[in-house]
Amino acid sequence: MPLMHVLVLGAGLLGVSTAHFLRQLGHEVTVVDRQSAAAAETSFANGGQISVSHAEPWANPGAPWKVLKWLGREDAPLLFRLRADPALWRWGLQFLRECTPGRTRHNIEQIVRLGTYSRSTLQALRAALGLQYDQRTQGILHFYTSLSEFNAAEAPAAQMRALGCERHVISADEAVRIEPALTHARPQLTGATYTSEDESGDAQRFTRALASACAAAGVRFLFNHQVTALRTVGGALDHVEVTDATGRYQRLRADATVLALGSWSPLLAQPLGLRLPIYPAKGYSVTLPVADATAAYQTSLTDDEYKLVFSRFTTPAGPDGQPGEDRLRIAGTAELNGHARDLNPVRCAAIVRRVEQLFPGAGDLSRASYWTGLRPATPSNVPLIGASAVPGLFLNTGHGTLGWTHACGSGKSLARLISGLAPEVDFDFLGRAAGPRVYPAPAAPARTSAVHRQG
Ligand SMILES: Cc1cc2nc3c(=O)[nH]c(=O)nc-3n(C[C@H](O)[C@H](O)[C@H](O)COP(=O)(O)OP(=O)(O)OC[C@H]3O[C@@H](n4cnc5c(N)ncnc54)[C@H](O)[C@@H]3O)c2cc1C
Numbered sequence: 001m002p003l004m005h006v007l008v009l010g011a012g013l014l015g016v017s018t019a020h021f022l023r024q025l026g027h028e029v030t031v032v033d034r035q036s037a038a039a040a041e042t043s044f045a046n047g048g049q050i051s052v053s054h055a056e057p058w059a060n061p062g063a064p065w066k067v068l069k070w071l072g073r074e075d076a077p078l079l080f081r082l083r084a085d086p087a088l089w090r091w092g093l094q095f096l097r098e099c100t101p102g103r104t105r106h107n108i109e110q111i112v113r114l115g116t117y118s119r120s121t122l123q124a125l126r127a128a129l130g131l132q133y134d135q136r137t138q139g140i141l142h143f144y145t146s147l148s149e150f151n152a153a154e155a156p157a158a159q160m161r162a163l164g165c166e167r168h169v170i171s172a173d174e175a176v177r178i179e180p181a182l183t184h185a186r187p188q189l190t191g192a193t194y195t196s197e198d199e200s201g202d203a204q205r206f207t208r209a210l211a212s213a214c215a216a217a218g219v220r221f222l223f224n225h226q227v228t229a230l231r232t233v234g235g236a237l238d239h240v241e242v243t244d245a246t247g248r249y250q251r252l253r254a255d256a257t258v259l260a261l262g263s264w265s266p267l268l269a270q271p272l273g274l275r276l277p278i279y280p281a282k283g284y285s286v287t288l289p290v291a292d293a294t295a296a297y298q299t300s301l302t303d304d305e306y307k308l309v310f311s312r313f314t315t316p317a318g319p320d321g322q323p324g325e326d327r328l329r330i331a332g333t334a335e336l337n338g339h340a341r342d343l344n345p346v347r348c349a350a351i352v353r354r355v356e357q358l359f360p361g362a363g364d365l366s367r368a369s370y371w372t373g374l375r376p377a378t379p380s381n382v383p384l385i386g387a388s389a390v391p392g393l394f395l396n397t398g399h400g401t402l403g404w405t406h407a408c409g410s411g412k413s414l415a416r417l418i419s420g421l422a423p424e425v426d427f428d429f430l431g432r433a434a435g436p437r438v439y440p441a442p443a444a445p446a447r448t449s450a451v452h453r454q455g
Contacts, residue, residue: 001419003027007240007252009227009268010260011035012043013203013403014396016211017411018258019219020125025419029219031211032242032252034226039207042262042373043403045285046203047331048311049300050122050405051140052115053165053195056156057107057381058334058401059098075350077307081337087266088336091279094379105159107380110427111402112163114383117425118409119199125408131209134313135201141179142302143172143192149304150191157193167195181297185358200300200311202329203404225250227261230268230393237272237392256418258394263339263374265397272390278398280339280374285331286351287371288363295362296328306354308332328363330355334375334401341372375400385410386417386430394418395430 003026008019011033019029035041058078070076080092098107125131144150153169160167172189176182182189215221224245231238231251239251259265263280270276290296290312301310310330317324330351335344348370355363377400378384384398396414399406413423423429 001025001421004255004418005030006418007032007254007257008260009240009258010262010265010397011038011207011211011221011223012041012260012262013039013207013407014262014399014410015258015260016207016214017407018260018396018414019411020210020214020217021412021415022418023214023217023219025415025421027415027419029214030222030252030254031214031219032222032225032227032240034224036223037208038211038221039204042375043203043207044373045287045329045331045369045371046283046373046404047285047309048200048202048313048329048404049140049302049309050119050199050201051195051302051309051402052112052119052405053160053167053198054140054142054302055108055111055115055160055402057098057104057111058377059095059107059379059381060104061099061101063099064096074344074346075333077333079333079335079337081335083337085338088279088338091277091336091379094277098380103380107382108159109163110382111406112160112165113425114409114427115402115405116164117413118406119197121408121412122199125210129210129213131206131213133201133203133206133209134315135199136298136300136312137199138299139178139194139196140198140200140300140302141175141192141194142304143175143182143185144190144304145188146305147190153191153193160195165195166197167193169193179297179299179301181295181359181362184295184360198300202313203407205313227268230257230259230272232272232390235391237390256392256394258396258414258418259388260396262397262403263376265376265395269388269395272393274388274390274393276384276395276398277378278376278384279336281334281336281377281400282341282372282374283331283335284333284343284347284351285329285371285373286348286355287369288328288330288355288365289367290326290328290362291364292361293326295359296326297359297362303354303358306332306350308351308354310355328355334377336377339374341374343370343372375403377401382428383410384430385414385427388430
């Protein structure tokens with residue numbers, strides 16, 4: 001296997017995990033990010049779930065009706081804002097095509113296979129490097145407050161079991177036995193599903209710990225560097241144009257380049273004629289210090305009705321006198337409305353109201369921190385991993401709702417593909433003989449001095 005210099009664009013979950021596995025295979029690796037630290041954008045404050053067994057994509061046969069019902073509702077779990085944005089309408093049409101039973105089944109299989117591989121890769125990495133990121137390995141409990149939704153839970157649970165996941169339908173009383181903090185909410189509960197093998201943990205702490213390990217192993221990080229363009233010569237990637245912290249332009253050249261810029265990946269790929277089907281889906285999270293440890297949940301939870309996930313991050317006090325921390329993270333909702341990251345107070349209030357309703361007194365609301373992040377969502381929820389149509393450019397992007405769940409498996413698989421090694425999981429990687437999914441744009445407009453791929 002020839003050793004190469006590989007540029008990784010983006011220091012989120014996907015960029016850093018790719019950099020780690022590339023370095024492990026012996027390559028020289030440089031990571032570029034516009035922020036001053038790893039995991040400062042979408043990987044900053046997500047829901048924390050490693051949820052292999054709750055992998056139903058947004059696009060499913062019931063979705064079109066639900067999306068229509070939610071149109072214009074500010075607190076809707078999935079809000080499609082009607083605006084004059086051709087990328088949004090294109091994405092919406094592709095989303096509808098993914099809602100057939102056949103496409104949904106195919107997408108679930110892809111997502112679960114990658115998720116199962118990714119979770120075991122994360123576990124091996126955690127053990128090998130001794131990573132601490134407030135992980136909890138006591139499963140995920142998905143609870144229902146609507147009888148009809150609970151009655152419909154058996155079919156997806158059976159499908160997950162057929163794919164090798166342990167997902168069991170349980171009664172409301174069993175749910176409270178697993179998570180006693182649900183006692184207060186017991187009258188509203190209609191039932192639950194439980195997946196003991198799933199996990200949770202703070203994605204930002206993980207990414208930063210892994211980035212430190214990468215730096216110690218010789219990976220070079222260029223923070224405060226903005227990627228301004230990808231330039232091709234003769235149809236192949238030639239160099240990456242960046243501005244550094246002082247605003248000076250630089251050209252970065254490597255043998256291979258990985259695009260892992262999350263929701264910004266399509267904007268950089270488009271001038272090369274690559275139309276990546278990724279649209280930003282804005283989500284919210286609220287982080288609260290624990291106020292009453294006995295009222296706070298221990299198990300990672302999913303609230304089916306409000307489409308919210310709940311994780312608890314407990315950091316023990318450090319040996320050097322560093323104080324410990326105990327935090328509740330609640331995350332969810334999706335709004336398709338471009339790249340804006342403004343906080344909508346209606347959405348923030350809806351999340352806090354639900355937390356208080358379910359777990360009164362558990363979190364300190366006076367010290368709540370609110371956050372939004374832009375999930376790089378594909379219409380199918382299946383990420384884009386592998387070689388693009390531009391020689392020298394690889395993709396590891398479009399992980400949508402499951403970027404934390406899929407990070408380690410995606411990073412390891414792409415590092416192996418770039419190295420000419422077979423991936424260890426059966427997945428539709430880009431540019432491979434079985435089911436290549438390459439996204440050329442029709443007639444990309446000619447711009448600046450770059451050589452463009454048309455059609
Ligand atoms: C509210 C919410 C809850 C979520 N909950 C979960 C969950 O429970 N489980 C789960 O599996 N997933 C979850 N996710 C999804 C997960 O967080 C994302 O899929 C993942 O963070 C995407 O990682 P990324 O590396 O692709 O993108 P990012 O983390 O956004 O990384 C991209 C990097 O590229 C950099 N960048 C962008 N443009 C440029 C440029 N021009 N020049 C230089 N640098 C640039 C950015 O600074 C950033 O660091 C959630 C997401 C949200 C928003």
